[in-house]
Amino acid sequence: MAGPRAPDPAVLHGMRLFAGLEAADLAEVIRFAQTRRVAKGATAFKQGDPADTCHALIDGRIKMVQTGADGQQVVVRFIGPGETFGTVATFSGVSFPVDAVAMADCVEVTWTNAAMTDLMQRHPRIALNALGIVGARLQEVQNRLREVSTERVERRVAHALLRLVRQAGRRVEGGVEISFPLTRQDVAEMTGTTLHTVSRILSAWEAQGLVESSRQQVMIRQPHRLVAIAEDMPAPDDESA
Amino acid sequence: MAGPRAPDPAVLHGMRLFAGLEAADLAEVIRFAQTRRVAKGATAFKQGDPADTCHALIDGRIKMVQTGADGQQVVVRFIGPGETFGTVATFSGVSFPVDAVAMADCVEVTWTNAAMTDLMQRHPRIALNALGIVGARLQEVQNRLREVSTERVERRVAHALLRLVRQAGRRVEGGVEISFPLTRQDVAEMTGTTLHTVSRILSAWEAQGLVESSRQQVMIRQPHRLVAIAEDMPAPDDESA
DNA sequence: AGCCGAATTTGCGCCCGCGCAAAGACCGCA
Protein backbone atom coordinates (compact mmCIF):
# COMPACT_ATOMS: atom_id res chain seq x y z
CA MET A 1 0.00 0.00 0.00
CA ALA A 2 2.72 2.41 0.93
CA GLY A 3 4.32 4.10 -2.06
CA PRO A 4 8.02 3.82 -2.68
CA ARG A 5 8.65 7.14 -0.98
CA ALA A 6 6.55 6.49 2.10
CA PRO A 7 8.83 5.92 5.09
CA ASP A 8 8.35 3.24 7.67
CA PRO A 9 6.19 4.70 10.45
CA ALA A 10 8.55 3.17 12.99
CA VAL A 11 11.15 5.85 12.24
CA LEU A 12 9.01 8.43 14.02
CA HIS A 13 9.12 6.49 17.25
CA GLY A 14 11.15 8.15 19.89
CA MET A 15 11.23 11.49 18.12
CA ARG A 16 10.66 14.22 20.61
CA LEU A 17 8.77 16.24 18.02
CA PHE A 18 6.05 13.61 17.90
CA ALA A 19 6.07 12.50 21.52
CA GLY A 20 2.64 11.86 22.94
CA LEU A 21 0.90 11.25 19.63
CA GLU A 22 -1.38 8.30 19.00
CA ALA A 23 -0.44 5.66 16.46
CA ALA A 24 -3.16 6.91 14.14
CA ASP A 25 -1.78 10.42 14.33
CA LEU A 26 1.71 9.17 13.62
CA ALA A 27 0.40 7.39 10.56
CA GLU A 28 -1.08 10.65 9.38
CA VAL A 29 2.17 12.49 10.01
CA ILE A 30 4.14 9.98 8.01
CA ARG A 31 1.83 10.19 5.04
CA PHE A 32 3.12 13.68 4.36
CA ALA A 33 6.76 12.78 4.79
CA GLN A 34 9.37 12.02 2.19
CA THR A 35 12.60 10.15 2.79
CA ARG A 36 15.84 11.28 1.31
CA ARG A 37 19.45 10.20 1.39
CA VAL A 38 22.28 12.65 1.88
CA ALA A 39 25.77 11.44 1.09
CA LYS A 40 28.66 12.19 3.39
CA GLY A 41 29.99 15.66 2.69
CA ALA A 42 26.82 16.78 0.89
CA THR A 43 24.32 19.21 2.35
CA ALA A 44 20.67 18.66 3.25
CA PHE A 45 20.21 22.38 2.67
CA LYS A 46 22.40 25.41 2.34
CA GLN A 47 22.52 28.73 4.12
CA GLY A 48 20.44 31.15 2.10
CA ASP A 49 18.28 28.49 0.44
CA PRO A 50 14.55 29.23 0.66
CA ALA A 51 13.35 27.52 3.82
CA ASP A 52 10.41 25.58 2.47
CA THR A 53 10.93 22.25 4.22
CA CYS A 54 11.18 20.77 7.71
CA HIS A 55 13.68 18.00 8.37
CA ALA A 56 14.24 15.15 10.79
CA LEU A 57 17.25 12.88 10.84
CA ILE A 58 16.78 9.11 10.77
CA ASP A 59 20.35 8.01 10.54
CA GLY A 60 23.79 9.56 10.34
CA ARG A 61 25.14 12.78 11.72
CA ILE A 62 24.66 16.34 10.54
CA LYS A 63 26.65 19.46 11.29
CA MET A 64 24.91 22.83 11.28
CA VAL A 65 27.40 25.46 10.16
CA GLN A 66 26.89 29.17 9.91
CA THR A 67 29.14 31.14 7.60
CA GLY A 68 29.80 34.82 8.06
CA ALA A 69 30.23 37.46 5.38
CA ASP A 70 33.96 36.91 5.04
CA GLY A 71 33.89 33.15 5.23
CA GLN A 72 34.47 32.47 8.92
CA GLN A 73 32.49 29.47 10.05
CA VAL A 74 30.85 28.51 13.30
CA VAL A 75 29.42 25.12 14.17
CA VAL A 76 26.00 25.87 15.60
CA ARG A 77 25.20 22.32 16.63
CA PHE A 78 25.34 18.66 15.68
CA ILE A 79 22.24 16.67 14.84
CA GLY A 80 21.88 12.97 15.62
CA PRO A 81 19.24 10.38 14.72
CA GLY A 82 15.78 11.29 15.95
CA GLU A 83 16.46 15.01 16.08
CA THR A 84 14.64 17.65 14.09
CA PHE A 85 16.52 20.30 12.15
CA GLY A 86 15.84 23.03 9.69
CA THR A 87 12.46 23.65 11.28
CA VAL A 88 13.11 27.00 12.85
CA ALA A 89 13.40 28.96 9.63
CA THR A 90 9.99 27.57 8.61
CA PHE A 91 8.25 29.77 11.13
CA SER A 92 10.58 32.69 11.44
CA GLY A 93 12.57 33.21 8.28
CA VAL A 94 12.44 32.97 4.54
CA SER A 95 15.79 31.28 4.14
CA PHE A 96 17.89 28.80 6.09
CA PRO A 97 20.39 30.53 8.35
CA VAL A 98 22.92 27.69 8.25
CA ASP A 99 24.34 24.91 6.10
CA ALA A 100 23.34 21.37 7.09
CA VAL A 101 26.38 19.25 6.22
CA ALA A 102 26.30 15.45 6.42
CA MET A 103 29.29 14.17 8.41
CA ALA A 104 28.38 10.63 7.41
CA ASP A 105 25.93 9.11 4.98
CA CYS A 106 22.53 10.19 6.24
CA VAL A 107 18.87 9.35 5.89
CA GLU A 108 16.36 12.06 6.63
CA VAL A 109 12.64 12.63 6.34
CA THR A 110 11.22 15.94 5.20
CA TRP A 111 7.90 17.71 5.19
CA THR A 112 6.84 20.75 3.27
CA ASN A 113 6.22 23.83 5.37
CA ALA A 114 2.57 23.76 4.44
CA ALA A 115 2.19 20.14 5.54
CA MET A 116 3.97 20.71 8.83
CA THR A 117 1.98 23.85 9.61
CA ASP A 118 -1.19 21.97 8.85
CA LEU A 119 -0.17 19.05 11.05
CA MET A 120 0.61 21.39 13.90
CA GLN A 121 -2.70 23.12 13.62
CA ARG A 122 -4.59 19.86 13.76
CA HIS A 123 -2.31 18.40 16.44
CA PRO A 124 -1.22 21.23 18.73
CA ARG A 125 0.82 18.71 20.65
CA ILE A 126 3.35 18.77 17.83
CA ALA A 127 3.59 22.53 18.03
CA LEU A 128 4.13 22.38 21.78
CA ASN A 129 6.79 19.73 21.34
CA ALA A 130 8.48 21.93 18.77
CA LEU A 131 8.40 24.84 21.20
CA GLY A 132 10.15 22.70 23.76
CA ILE A 133 12.81 21.63 21.28
CA VAL A 134 13.51 25.11 19.97
CA GLY A 135 13.45 26.51 23.49
CA ALA A 136 16.01 24.00 24.69
CA ARG A 137 18.26 24.89 21.78
CA LEU A 138 17.88 28.57 22.50
CA GLN A 139 19.02 27.96 26.05
CA GLU A 140 21.95 25.92 24.87
CA VAL A 141 23.09 28.57 22.43
CA GLN A 142 22.68 31.23 25.12
CA ASN A 143 24.93 29.21 27.35
CA ARG A 144 27.51 28.93 24.63
CA LEU A 145 27.24 32.67 24.05
CA ARG A 146 28.06 33.26 27.69
CA GLU A 147 30.92 30.80 27.58
CA VAL A 148 32.54 32.28 24.53
CA SER A 149 32.03 35.78 25.92
CA THR A 150 33.48 35.22 29.35
CA GLU A 151 35.58 32.07 29.48
CA ARG A 152 39.11 31.28 28.43
CA VAL A 153 39.69 29.01 25.49
CA GLU A 154 40.71 25.97 27.52
CA ARG A 155 37.48 26.00 29.52
CA ARG A 156 35.44 26.43 26.36
CA VAL A 157 37.05 23.43 24.75
CA ALA A 158 36.39 21.41 27.89
CA HIS A 159 32.74 22.45 27.82
CA ALA A 160 32.46 21.59 24.15
CA LEU A 161 33.87 18.11 24.65
CA LEU A 162 31.58 17.48 27.60
CA ARG A 163 28.61 18.59 25.56
CA LEU A 164 29.61 16.22 22.79
CA VAL A 165 30.00 13.37 25.25
CA ARG A 166 26.54 14.02 26.61
CA GLN A 167 25.13 14.12 23.11
CA ALA A 168 27.08 11.37 21.42
CA GLY A 169 29.26 9.68 24.01
CA ARG A 170 30.00 5.97 23.81
CA ARG A 171 31.51 4.03 26.68
CA VAL A 172 34.67 2.26 25.68
CA GLU A 173 37.43 0.55 27.51
CA GLY A 174 39.35 3.16 29.42
CA GLY A 175 36.91 6.02 29.06
CA VAL A 176 34.23 7.62 26.90
CA GLU A 177 34.67 8.48 23.28
CA ILE A 178 32.81 10.71 20.89
CA SER A 179 31.03 8.43 18.50
CA PHE A 180 31.61 10.27 15.27
CA PRO A 181 34.61 11.70 13.41
CA LEU A 182 35.51 15.12 14.66
CA THR A 183 38.40 17.24 13.43
CA ARG A 184 40.34 19.82 15.44
CA GLN A 185 38.87 22.31 13.02
CA ASP A 186 35.36 21.26 14.05
CA VAL A 187 36.17 21.77 17.71
CA ALA A 188 37.72 25.13 16.90
CA GLU A 189 34.54 26.21 15.12
CA MET A 190 32.48 25.10 18.10
CA THR A 191 34.52 27.14 20.55
CA GLY A 192 35.52 30.23 18.63
CA THR A 193 39.20 29.55 18.37
CA THR A 194 41.68 28.13 15.87
CA LEU A 195 42.55 24.53 15.10
CA HIS A 196 46.09 25.27 16.25
CA THR A 197 45.02 26.25 19.71
CA VAL A 198 42.73 23.23 19.96
CA SER A 199 45.60 20.99 18.94
CA ARG A 200 47.88 22.49 21.56
CA ILE A 201 45.27 22.08 24.27
CA LEU A 202 44.54 18.47 23.39
CA SER A 203 48.25 17.71 23.30
CA ALA A 204 48.68 19.17 26.76
CA TRP A 205 45.72 17.19 28.09
CA GLU A 206 47.03 14.06 26.49
CA ALA A 207 50.38 14.55 28.19
CA GLN A 208 48.49 14.61 31.49
CA GLY A 209 46.60 11.44 30.64
CA LEU A 210 43.33 13.31 30.58
CA VAL A 211 42.31 12.46 27.04
CA GLU A 212 43.53 10.29 24.23
CA SER A 213 43.11 11.60 20.75
CA SER A 214 43.95 10.55 17.28
CA ARG A 215 42.86 11.59 13.84
CA GLN A 216 39.24 12.75 13.95
CA GLN A 217 38.73 10.95 17.22
CA VAL A 218 38.75 11.96 20.86
CA MET A 219 38.43 9.73 23.92
CA ILE A 220 38.08 11.16 27.39
CA ARG A 221 39.95 9.08 29.96
CA GLN A 222 39.19 11.15 33.04
CA PRO A 223 35.86 12.93 32.65
CA HIS A 224 35.90 14.27 36.19
CA ARG A 225 39.11 16.14 35.56
CA LEU A 226 37.66 17.57 32.37
CA VAL A 227 34.66 18.75 34.36
CA ALA A 228 37.04 20.35 36.82
CA ILE A 229 38.64 22.33 34.01
CA ALA A 230 35.28 23.27 32.54
CA GLU A 231 34.01 24.53 35.88
CA ASP A 232 37.33 26.09 36.80
CA MET A 233 37.62 24.03 39.94
CA PRO A 234 40.95 23.25 41.55
CA ALA A 235 42.35 20.13 39.93
CA PRO A 236 41.01 16.98 41.60
CA ASP A 237 43.28 14.17 42.68
CA ASP A 238 45.12 12.52 39.87
CA GLU A 239 44.13 8.88 40.03
CA SER A 240 46.48 7.82 37.32
CA ALA A 241 49.47 7.55 39.63
CA MET B 1 -17.35 44.47 34.86
CA ALA B 2 -13.69 43.60 34.74
CA GLY B 3 -12.16 42.78 38.10
CA PRO B 4 -9.39 44.89 39.48
CA ARG B 5 -6.71 42.54 38.15
CA ALA B 6 -8.16 42.09 34.68
CA PRO B 7 -6.06 44.00 32.16
CA ASP B 8 -7.44 46.10 29.36
CA PRO B 9 -7.81 43.87 26.30
CA ALA B 10 -6.28 46.62 24.20
CA VAL B 11 -2.85 45.82 25.60
CA LEU B 12 -2.74 42.61 23.58
CA HIS B 13 -3.12 44.45 20.32
CA GLY B 14 -0.03 44.40 18.23
CA MET B 15 1.57 41.59 20.18
CA ARG B 16 3.13 39.16 17.78
CA LEU B 17 2.27 36.28 20.07
CA PHE B 18 -1.44 36.90 19.51
CA ALA B 19 -1.33 38.05 15.90
CA GLY B 20 -4.18 36.73 13.79
CA LEU B 21 -6.56 36.04 16.67
CA GLU B 22 -10.18 37.14 16.67
CA ALA B 23 -11.40 39.69 19.18
CA ALA B 24 -13.34 36.99 21.00
CA ASP B 25 -10.20 34.90 21.30
CA LEU B 26 -8.24 37.86 22.59
CA ALA B 27 -10.89 38.38 25.23
CA GLU B 28 -10.46 34.79 26.29
CA VAL B 29 -6.70 35.15 26.41
CA ILE B 30 -6.92 38.19 28.60
CA ARG B 31 -9.23 36.54 31.08
CA PHE B 32 -6.36 34.34 32.22
CA ALA B 33 -3.86 37.17 32.43
CA GLN B 34 -2.70 39.10 35.44
CA THR B 35 -1.05 42.50 35.36
CA ARG B 36 1.90 43.31 37.51
CA ARG B 37 4.19 46.25 38.07
CA VAL B 38 7.95 45.86 38.29
CA ALA B 39 9.90 48.77 39.68
CA LYS B 40 13.09 49.93 38.02
CA GLY B 41 15.97 47.76 39.18
CA ALA B 42 13.71 44.95 40.38
CA THR B 43 13.36 41.63 38.60
CA ALA B 44 10.29 40.09 36.99
CA PHE B 45 11.92 36.74 37.67
CA LYS B 46 15.31 35.45 38.61
CA GLN B 47 17.64 32.90 37.08
CA GLY B 48 16.94 29.60 38.81
CA ASP B 49 13.40 30.46 39.86
CA PRO B 50 10.87 27.76 38.95
CA ALA B 51 9.55 28.71 35.53
CA ASP B 52 5.83 28.56 36.17
CA THR B 53 4.71 31.70 34.35
CA CYS B 54 4.76 33.28 30.90
CA HIS B 55 5.33 37.01 30.56
CA ALA B 56 4.64 39.84 28.14
CA LEU B 57 5.78 43.40 28.54
CA ILE B 58 3.25 46.22 28.30
CA ASP B 59 5.44 49.13 29.16
CA GLY B 60 9.05 49.78 30.13
CA ARG B 61 12.22 47.97 29.21
CA ILE B 62 13.62 44.72 30.49
CA LYS B 63 17.12 43.32 30.31
CA MET B 64 17.61 39.55 30.20
CA VAL B 65 20.88 38.73 31.94
CA GLN B 66 22.52 35.36 32.30
CA THR B 67 24.97 34.87 35.12
CA GLY B 68 27.69 32.25 35.02
CA ALA B 69 28.98 30.13 37.87
CA ASP B 70 31.60 32.66 38.91
CA GLY B 71 29.47 35.73 38.51
CA GLN B 72 30.27 36.86 34.99
CA GLN B 73 27.20 38.27 33.31
CA VAL B 74 25.98 38.35 29.74
CA VAL B 75 23.10 40.39 28.39
CA VAL B 76 21.06 37.94 26.37
CA ARG B 77 18.62 40.47 24.99
CA PHE B 78 16.48 43.51 25.73
CA ILE B 79 12.70 43.35 25.81
CA GLY B 80 10.48 46.25 24.77
CA PRO B 81 6.70 46.83 24.97
CA GLY B 82 4.69 44.20 23.15
CA GLU B 83 7.36 41.53 23.39
CA THR B 84 7.00 38.20 25.12
CA PHE B 85 9.65 36.97 27.55
CA GLY B 86 10.15 34.18 30.00
CA THR B 87 8.09 31.85 27.82
CA VAL B 88 10.82 29.55 26.60
CA ALA B 89 11.51 27.91 29.93
CA THR B 90 7.82 27.07 30.18
CA PHE B 91 8.14 24.42 27.52
CA SER B 92 11.72 23.36 27.84
CA GLY B 93 13.00 23.87 31.35
CA VAL B 94 12.03 23.76 34.96
CA SER B 95 13.69 27.02 35.91
CA PHE B 96 14.35 30.36 34.27
CA PRO B 97 17.77 30.47 32.63
CA VAL B 98 18.17 34.24 33.06
CA ASP B 99 17.33 37.19 35.27
CA ALA B 100 14.71 39.61 33.90
CA VAL B 101 15.80 43.00 35.21
CA ALA B 102 13.63 46.11 34.80
CA MET B 103 15.70 48.97 33.36
CA ALA B 104 12.78 51.31 33.95
CA ASP B 105 9.47 51.03 35.75
CA CYS B 106 7.61 48.29 33.93
CA VAL B 107 4.13 46.89 33.50
CA GLU B 108 3.79 43.29 32.44
CA VAL B 109 1.06 40.71 32.05
CA THR B 110 1.58 37.11 33.08
CA TRP B 111 -0.09 33.78 32.53
CA THR B 112 0.41 30.56 34.39
CA ASN B 113 2.06 27.82 32.39
CA ALA B 114 -1.09 25.75 32.61
CA ALA B 115 -3.23 28.57 31.25
CA MET B 116 -0.85 29.32 28.39
CA THR B 117 -0.52 25.67 27.43
CA ASP B 118 -4.26 25.37 27.45
CA LEU B 119 -4.68 28.48 25.32
CA MET B 120 -2.16 27.20 22.83
CA GLN B 121 -3.89 23.87 22.57
CA ARG B 122 -7.21 25.49 21.86
CA HIS B 123 -5.70 28.16 19.62
CA PRO B 124 -2.78 26.59 17.75
CA ARG B 125 -2.21 29.91 16.10
CA ILE B 126 -0.69 31.14 19.36
CA ALA B 127 1.68 28.19 19.44
CA LEU B 128 2.73 28.83 15.86
CA ASN B 129 3.29 32.50 16.64
CA ALA B 130 5.40 31.48 19.62
CA LEU B 131 7.46 29.19 17.42
CA GLY B 132 8.13 32.09 15.10
CA ILE B 133 9.18 34.32 17.98
CA VAL B 134 11.45 31.78 19.61
CA GLY B 135 12.89 30.80 16.24
CA ALA B 136 13.75 34.39 15.40
CA ARG B 137 15.50 34.75 18.74
CA LEU B 138 17.41 31.56 18.19
CA GLN B 139 18.68 32.91 14.90
CA GLU B 140 19.64 36.18 16.51
CA VAL B 141 21.58 34.49 19.27
CA GLN B 142 23.28 32.24 16.74
CA ASN B 143 24.39 35.31 14.86
CA ARG B 144 25.78 36.82 18.01
CA LEU B 145 27.55 33.56 18.76
CA ARG B 146 29.25 33.76 15.40
CA GLU B 147 30.13 37.39 15.92
CA VAL B 148 31.67 36.89 19.30
CA SER B 149 33.51 33.81 18.05
CA THR B 150 35.03 35.31 14.95
CA GLU B 151 34.98 39.10 15.05
CA ARG B 152 37.17 41.69 16.75
CA VAL B 153 35.78 43.69 19.59
CA GLU B 154 35.29 46.89 17.63
CA ARG B 155 33.11 45.19 15.05
CA ARG B 156 31.09 43.48 17.76
CA VAL B 157 30.37 46.77 19.48
CA ALA B 158 29.33 48.26 16.15
CA HIS B 159 26.96 45.35 15.56
CA ALA B 160 25.54 45.66 19.04
CA LEU B 161 24.80 49.36 18.63
CA LEU B 162 23.20 48.80 15.24
CA ARG B 163 21.04 46.06 16.70
CA LEU B 164 19.96 48.40 19.48
CA VAL B 165 19.16 51.13 17.00
CA ARG B 166 17.02 48.75 15.01
CA GLN B 167 15.23 47.64 18.16
CA ALA B 168 14.92 50.89 20.04
CA GLY B 169 16.23 53.67 17.84
CA ARG B 170 14.72 57.15 18.00
CA ARG B 171 15.39 59.79 15.38
CA VAL B 172 16.72 62.96 16.89
CA GLU B 173 18.34 66.06 15.56
CA GLY B 174 21.72 65.10 14.21
CA GLY B 175 21.32 61.34 14.24
CA VAL B 176 19.64 58.38 15.90
CA GLU B 177 19.76 57.66 19.58
CA ILE B 178 19.04 54.60 21.67
CA SER B 179 15.87 55.33 23.52
CA PHE B 180 16.74 53.93 26.91
CA PRO B 181 19.57 54.32 29.40
CA LEU B 182 22.47 52.08 28.55
CA THR B 183 25.74 51.89 30.44
CA ARG B 184 29.15 50.99 29.05
CA GLN B 185 28.90 47.94 31.25
CA ASP B 186 25.68 46.90 29.48
CA VAL B 187 27.34 47.18 26.09
CA ALA B 188 30.32 45.22 27.38
CA GLU B 189 28.01 42.44 28.55
CA MET B 190 26.32 42.39 25.16
CA THR B 191 29.59 42.01 23.29
CA GLY B 192 31.74 39.89 25.55
CA THR B 193 34.29 42.50 26.51
CA THR B 194 34.98 44.92 29.37
CA LEU B 195 33.50 48.31 30.09
CA HIS B 196 37.01 49.76 29.74
CA THR B 197 37.37 48.58 26.18
CA VAL B 198 33.90 49.82 25.29
CA SER B 199 34.73 53.19 26.73
CA ARG B 200 37.93 53.41 24.72
CA ILE B 201 36.14 52.45 21.51
CA LEU B 202 33.34 54.97 22.01
CA SER B 203 35.88 57.66 22.81
CA ALA B 204 37.72 56.92 19.60
CA TRP B 205 34.50 56.99 17.59
CA GLU B 206 33.46 60.21 19.23
CA ALA B 207 36.76 61.80 18.27
CA GLN B 208 35.93 60.91 14.68
CA GLY B 209 32.46 62.40 14.94
CA LEU B 210 30.87 59.01 14.45
CA VAL B 211 28.87 58.92 17.66
CA GLU B 212 28.08 61.21 20.53
CA SER B 213 27.80 59.66 23.93
CA SER B 214 27.21 60.76 27.42
CA ARG B 215 26.23 59.09 30.64
CA GLN B 216 23.99 56.10 29.86
CA GLN B 217 23.21 57.53 26.47
CA VAL B 218 24.52 56.92 22.96
CA MET B 219 23.61 58.78 19.79
CA ILE B 220 24.82 57.64 16.38
CA ARG B 221 25.66 60.57 14.16
CA GLN B 222 26.82 58.64 11.10
CA PRO B 223 25.07 55.28 10.92
CA HIS B 224 26.55 54.44 7.53
CA ARG B 225 30.07 54.63 8.90
CA LEU B 226 29.08 52.43 11.81
CA VAL B 227 27.72 49.91 9.32
CA ALA B 228 31.03 50.10 7.49
CA ILE B 229 32.86 49.18 10.68
CA ALA B 230 30.39 46.41 11.51
CA GLU B 231 30.74 44.88 8.06
CA ASP B 232 34.45 45.50 7.90
CA MET B 233 34.15 47.58 4.78
CA PRO B 234 36.74 50.15 3.80
CA ALA B 235 35.83 53.43 5.49
CA PRO B 236 33.29 55.38 3.44
CA ASP B 237 33.77 59.04 2.61
CA ASP B 238 33.80 61.25 5.64
CA GLU B 239 30.98 63.71 5.08
CA SER B 240 31.77 65.73 8.13
CA ALA B 241 34.51 67.73 6.42
C1' DA C 1 24.02 74.53 47.08
C1' DG C 2 26.58 70.70 48.43
C1' DC C 3 27.47 65.88 49.01
C1' DC C 4 27.77 61.09 47.67
C1' DG C 5 27.75 57.35 44.74
C1' DA C 6 27.70 55.68 40.18
C1' DA C 7 29.47 55.96 35.61
C1' DT C 8 33.16 57.04 32.73
C1' DT C 9 37.84 57.95 31.11
C1' DT C 10 42.55 57.01 30.59
C1' DG C 11 47.33 55.21 31.40
C1' DC C 12 50.39 51.30 31.75
C1' DG C 13 52.08 46.63 31.48
C1' DC C 14 51.48 42.06 30.50
C1' DC C 15 49.85 37.67 28.68
C1' DC C 16 46.79 34.63 26.16
C1' DG C 17 45.98 33.10 21.96
C1' DC C 18 46.30 34.15 17.00
C1' DG C 19 48.94 34.33 12.57
C1' DC C 20 52.28 32.36 9.95
C1' DA C 21 55.02 28.66 8.56
C1' DA C 22 56.86 24.18 8.12
C1' DA C 23 57.24 19.54 9.20
C1' DG C 24 55.24 15.26 10.28
C1' DA C 25 51.59 11.58 10.71
C1' DC C 26 48.04 9.02 8.94
C1' DC C 27 44.52 7.24 5.64
C1' DG C 28 42.54 5.81 1.41
C1' DC C 29 43.38 4.35 -2.90
C1' DA C 30 45.37 2.46 -6.88
Place this chain on the structure above:
DNA sequence: TGCGGTCTTTGCGCGGGCGCAAATTCGGCT
Protein backbone atom coordinates in the same frame (compact mmCIF):
# COMPACT_ATOMS: atom_id res chain seq x y z
C1' DT D 1 53.71 -0.51 -1.88
C1' DG D 2 53.95 4.00 -3.27
C1' DC D 3 51.40 8.32 -3.80
C1' DG D 4 48.65 12.38 -2.57
C1' DG D 5 45.79 14.74 0.26
C1' DT D 6 43.97 15.78 4.60
C1' DC D 7 44.67 16.24 9.31
C1' DT D 8 47.72 17.29 13.01
C1' DT D 9 51.61 19.03 15.59
C1' DT D 10 54.79 22.43 17.01
C1' DG D 11 57.83 26.64 17.05
C1' DC D 12 58.18 31.56 17.05
C1' DG D 13 56.82 36.35 17.49
C1' DC D 14 53.62 39.78 18.08
C1' DG D 15 49.60 42.42 19.28
C1' DG D 16 44.77 43.13 20.79
C1' DG D 17 42.52 43.70 24.64
C1' DC D 18 42.26 42.63 29.65
C1' DG D 19 43.58 43.63 34.54
C1' DC D 20 44.61 47.02 37.68
C1' DA D 21 44.42 51.53 39.41
C1' DA D 22 43.47 56.32 39.81
C1' DA D 23 41.43 60.50 38.41
C1' DT D 24 37.37 62.83 36.82
C1' DT D 25 32.72 63.89 35.67
C1' DC D 26 28.03 63.73 36.20
C1' DG D 27 23.42 63.19 38.27
C1' DG D 28 20.35 62.69 41.98
C1' DC D 29 19.05 63.62 46.47
C1' DT D 30 18.78 66.13 50.75
